[in-house]
Amino acid sequence: MKIQSTLIITLCAAVLFVSCDREETNDDQWRTANEAQFAKITTDPAYTRINSASTAGHIMYKKIKTGEGETPYFTDRVKVLYTGWFKYDWSQTADSYKDERGETVTNKYIFDSTESRNNIPSIFSVNPSASSGIIDGISTALQHMKVGDKWEIWIPWRLGYGASSQGAIKAYTTLVFEIELVGIVR
Numbered sequence: 001m002k003i004q005s006t007l008i009i010t011l012c013a014a015v016l017f018v019s020c021d022r023e024e025t026n027d028d029q030w031r032t033a034n035e036a037q038f039a040k041i042t043t044d045p046a047y048t049r050i051n052s053a054s055t056a057g058h059i060m061y062k063k064i065k066t067g068e069g070e071t072p073y074f075t076d077r078v079k080v081l082y083t084g085w086f087k088y089d090w091s092q093t094a095d096s097y098k099d100e101r102g103e104t105v106t107n108k109y110i111f112d113s114t115e116s117r118n119n120i121p122s123i124f125s126v127n128p129s130a131s132s133g134i135i136d137g138i139s140t141a142l143q144h145m146k147v148g149d150k151w152e153i154w155i156p157w158r159l160g161y162g163a164s165s166q167g168a169i170k171a172y173t174t175l176v177f178e179i180e181l182v183g184i185v186r
Contacts, residue, residue, distance in 0.1 A: 031172035037090040067148020079121035
């Protein structure tokens with residue numbers, strides 16, 4: 001009888017523990033805000049959807065400039081000019097804003113740009129698994145671009161750096177790139 005009582009109490013405690021709501025963390029809030037921003041872009045008619053060949057999701061893009069050249073293959077290396085950024089607070093539309101104390105907050109964080117390196121194009125493998133490869137979201141875009149194209153690309157975290165942080169980029173971050181395909185290296 002004593003064993004049955006202990007077993008019933010343990011079972012009830014386990015059910016109570018599992019049924020308790022877990023508290024939302026800062027990571028959960030960050031992920032939710034980034035997923036909401038990407039979902040918002042998917043409804044914007046100015047952007048077009050491209051599914052990733054990896055089947056891990058899709059990107060959204062809009063053309064800034066149209067090129068006339070070739071489209072790279074998955075096995076090619078390419079020369080690109082780009083700027084990659086994200087926002088700390090997607091609810092703020094401005095790149096910077098005044099906080100409640102009146103201080104200016106830089107909201108748009110540029111984490112990498114060829115502009116900061118004298119606009120010298122970077123060379124990457126289109127294949128994201130290659131040693132000088134890129135994230136899946138950029139690989140997806142490049143396989144649909146023509147030399148001379150310049151696009152704004154929105155990449156969900158699954159096709160970016162995923163659930164891992166990468167330098168200043170937190171896990172679950174929606175990334176935005178302005179990318180120009182300058183050439184194919186053969």
